[in-house]
Amino acid sequence: MCPHCQASEQSIVKDGFFARCTGHKKRIQRYRCRACKRKFSSQTDDLTYRERKPHLTQSVMRLLMEGLSQRACARSLNCQPSTVASKLSRLGRRAQLHLERREIGDGSTNPTENTIVFDEMETFEHSKCKPLAIAIAVEQTSRRVVAAKVAVMPAKGKLASISRKKYGKRPDQRSGALKNVLTEVKRLYPNLARIKSDECPRYPSYVVGILGKDVIHETFKGRRGCVVGQGELKAGGFDPLFSLNHTCAMFRDHIKRLSRRTWCTTKHMVRLQHLVSLYSWWHNQMISWVKKPFVMP
Numbered sequence: 290m291c292p293h294c295q296a297s298e299q300s301i302v303k304d305g306f307f308a309r310c311t312g313h314k315k316r317i318q319r320y321r322c323r324a325c326k327r328k329f330s331s332q333t334d335d336l337t338y339r340e341r342k343p344h345l346t347q348s349v350m351r352l353l354m355e356g357l358s359q360r361a362c363a364r365s366l367n368c369q370p371s372t373v374a375s376k377l378s379r380l381g382r383r384a385q386l387h388l389e390r391r392e393i394g395d396g397s398t399n400p401t402e403n404t405i406v407f408d409e410m411e412t413f414e415h416s417k418c419k420p421l422a423i424a425i426a427v428e429q430t431s432r433r434v435v436a437a438k439v440a441v442m443p444a445k446g447k448l449a450s451i452s453r454k455k456y457g458k459r460p461d462q463r464s465g466a467l468k469n470v471l472t473e474v475k476r477l478y479p480n481l482a483r484i485k486s487d488e489c490p491r492y493p494s495y496v497v498g499i500l501g502k503d504v505i506h507e508t509f510k511g512r513r514g515c516v517v518g519q520g521e522l523k524a525g526g527f528d529p530l531f532s533l534n535h536t537c538a539m540f541r542d543h544i545k546r547l548s549r550r551t552w553c554t555t556k557h558m559v560r561l562q563h564l565v566s567l568y569s570w571w572h573n574q575m576i577s578w579v580k581k582p583f584v585m586p
Contacts, residue, residue: 292333294325304328336383336585342372349376350585353564354571358545358553374560380585381563384570387586388436393477397573403482404429405474406533409463409489410521410540411442412547414555418444418452419459421558423565424466425540426474429485429532432576434569436473439562440466464495471499485530487511519549536572544568 291301304321307330318331337343345366352362359377363370391397407426414421422442426435440462444452452459474481483505486492496506507529515524519541521534528534544564546553555561574583 291322291325291327292329293327294322296322296324300324336379340376340379342368345372346376346380347584349373350380350567350571351583353377353545354543354568356543356545356548361545377560377567378563381560381567383585385563385566387570388566391477393479398433398435398477399428399431400478401480402428402430402478403480404485405435405478405481405483406485406530407467407470407474408486408530408533408537409467410537410547412555412561414441414558414561416456416554418448418455420444421555421561422463422466423540424463424470425533425537426470427533427536432532432536433573434536435477436470437565437569438466438469439558439565441558464491467491467495468499471495475500483507485509485533487530519547539572540565540568543571 290296290298300323301320302323304319306316307319309315309317309332319328320330321328332338337346340346345368348366349362349372352365353359353373357365359373360370363373366373393400405426406429407424410423410425412421412423413419420442422440423437424440425437427433428435441459442461442463443449443459474484481500481504484496484500485507486496486509488508488510492508493506496504509529512523512528514520515522518534518538521538521541522528522531523534541547541549545551546555546561546564570585571583
């Protein structure tokens with residue numbers, strides 16, 4: 290299919306090759322569309338399109354998903370931090386595209402799953418006076434991530450007055466992120482019968498407004514976290530929200546800036562969203578029954 294005019298394959302003919310200085314593929318096939326008369330190549334829609342160091346893209350993804358910071362990744366690959374940052378943005382956008390293109394029954398989700406667990410994680414941007422919330426929903430049976438969205442939130446407790454004095458009043462965008470997550474749940478799980486969360490007073494209205502009254506909303510009282518699991522896993526006894534808390538613990542362990550007691554912080558919220566989307570795709574590949582190569586297509 291032509292990427293310019295969307296013409297069918299019958300209108301596309303080969304039009305020679307061109308040499309590429311870097312990467313594994315040194316000879317790139319060029320094509321020409323007879324409908325719009327425009328040219329393109331096999332690299333046009335590729336993840337490494339117009340990259341100067343395409344051979345580092347998959348390595349950057351693997352290192353970032355195994356708990357390395359961006360600067361540590363740059364030192365390991367002997368490249369500039371700006372190279373890692375640009376590749377992270379491209380990988381995050383591609384991972385988000387893969388997540389948005391999921392359909393019912395394509396193998397990326399379990400259409401028979403009838404129970405979803407959701408909640409919000411908290412982190413910060415540059416300073417604890419500028420907190421961020423990450424709304425996340427997972428399948429109870431497989432712990433597959435359904436959706437994860439980052440949103441701005443105001444500071445709470447003793448930091449609230451300090452935050453307003455230093456940075457001004459921060460907007461609260463948690464409702465929009467949570468609505469996006471629940472909308473994705475509704476799209477991918479038509480047989481949804483039960484959804485679980487903690488006893489946050491904001492959640493019931495969103496569940497009824499998006500999923501309807503037919504879906505049972507079970508709430509559970511929050512509990513103290515244990516030492517292991519970055520504080521997400523709960524101490525002692527049966528945890529009804531274990532699928533979600535275990536997944537959140539994996540988020541904090543594999544994304545360096547989400548780890549507790551770390552000096553790696555988020556400088557831009559968009560970069561955090563890219564990392565969260567990338568790890569959501571990585572996590573779903575990692576726990577799938579059919580093991581696939583960890584290569585971002």
